[in-house]
Amino acid sequence: MADLGFGLMRLPLRDPDDQTSIDMDTLKVMVDEFLDAGFDYFDTAYYYHANSSERAIREALVERHPRSSFRLATKMPMKLLESEEQQEAIFREQLSNCGVEYFDCYLLHNICRSYYPTAERLHTFDFLMRMREEGRIRRLGFSIHDDAEFLERVLDAHGDHTDFVQLQVNYLDWDNPDTQARRCCEVCESRGIPVIVMEPVKGGALAKVPPEVEAMFAEAAPGMSPASWAMRFVGGLGCVETVLSGMTDPDQMRDNIRTMRDFRPLDEREMEVLGKAIGIINASVAVPCTGCRYCVDDCPKAIAIPEYFSIYNDAVNAPSKGLPPQRFYYMNLVGRHGKASDCIGCGRCEASCPQHLPIREHLRDVADMFEKYL
Ligand code: SF4
Ligand code: SF4
Incomplete structure (x- = not known):
């Protein structure tokens, strides 16, 4: 056993x-x-x-x-x-x-x-x-x-x-x-x-x-x-x-x-x-991120990658009739971290991701979903 x-x-x-x-x-x-x-x-x-x-x-x-x-x-x-x-x-x-x-x-x-x-x-x-x-x-x-x-x-x-x-x-x-x-x-x-x-x-x-x-x-x-x-x-x-x-x-x-x-x-x-x-x-599951955080230390823009993917998944899984309630979490997070659209595409995060996620591509989806509310 x-x-x-x-x-x-x-x-x-x-x-x-x-x-x-x-x-x-x-x-x-x-x-x-x-x-x-x-x-x-x-x-x-x-x-x-x-x-x-x-x-x-x-x-x-x-x-x-x-x-x-x-x-x-x-x-x-x-x-x-x-x-x-x-x-x-x-x-x-x-x-x-x-x-x-x-x-x-x-x-x-x-x-x-x-x-x-x-x-x-x-x-x-x-x-x-x-x-x-x-x-x-x-x-x-x-x-x-x-x-x-x-x-x-x-x-x-x-x-x-x-x-x-x-x-x-x-x-x-x-x-x-x-x-x-x-x-x-x-x-x-x-x-x-x-x-x-x-x-x-x-x-x-x-x-x-x-x-x-x-x-x-x-x-x-x-x-x-x-x-x-x-x-x-x-x-x-x-x-x-x-x-x-x-x-x-x-x-x-x-x-x-x-x-x-x-x-x-x-x-x-x-x-x-x-x-x-x-x-x-x-x-x-829109973004199969496990939240392991291996990607975060190397990001020169301090983007809260796993947090953004988590709220993005929540918004996709339970779409609201009006504005996505997760936008408030996003607003709070960008007060302390880089925005998804701040990504400069250096790719360091993807080299560390054990799930081999196309992080840069997913961050564009996150920005599209939430940044119009900033
Ligand atoms: S590609 Fe974007 S998210 Fe990834 S480490 Fe570089 S700036 Fe950060
Ligand atoms: S390394 Fe990949 S799986 Fe781990 S938190 Fe970052 S994006 Fe998610």
């Missing part, structure tokens, strides 16, 4: 516009409940929450619970790396940020066609294998947002020393030709490499399905949330050892705990329902 992991990239915030304003009181409650429920895997990264997630988990978990009671994973920020010395300095900084002597799991973050050449040039796998030999890492893996052919290429070179692979898998992306979740899972399974799943609920999108789908789910499995369908889909895959969920509030966490503690994979009848749901959801 697959394990549940606590993803630390969407933590509760005191100020929704400040990624560093993590609500530590709520996070401590969540950490304690998660451990009490019998789960112990926590997944952070250098970049999460504008570089403050590692320190937050130190305060909420590491300084409050014995080291033997949890497993902690973090990741080498491939996008930042320029030299071999720097990767050693960052690794030491992460041990200090998290307040630990070793990491249970350690990943090269976002191995893809853009950053893999850096890993090869700087011998990042060799460095991390050395850290594993020295006992600073228990298990070594990488996260990847690329296609199955590229995954094969990385595993041909590094499969012998890879303990696990972290993949984006969810029922909506299962046969997506860009992310190729099914084929990537098959590659790992054929090599006997376990998979840790990220984005099982697609950044929360599969917790908020169209009303028609919600009704279908409720009829087929009364009392089960839409998010539980997403968790059960990935948890039932044979190659999956852990399902991460980026949990934002205690209720969401309790729902995940219920699903994974009394785990029951989707049966044949439920899979048929899911097949119909996928068609309806795909037709309803």
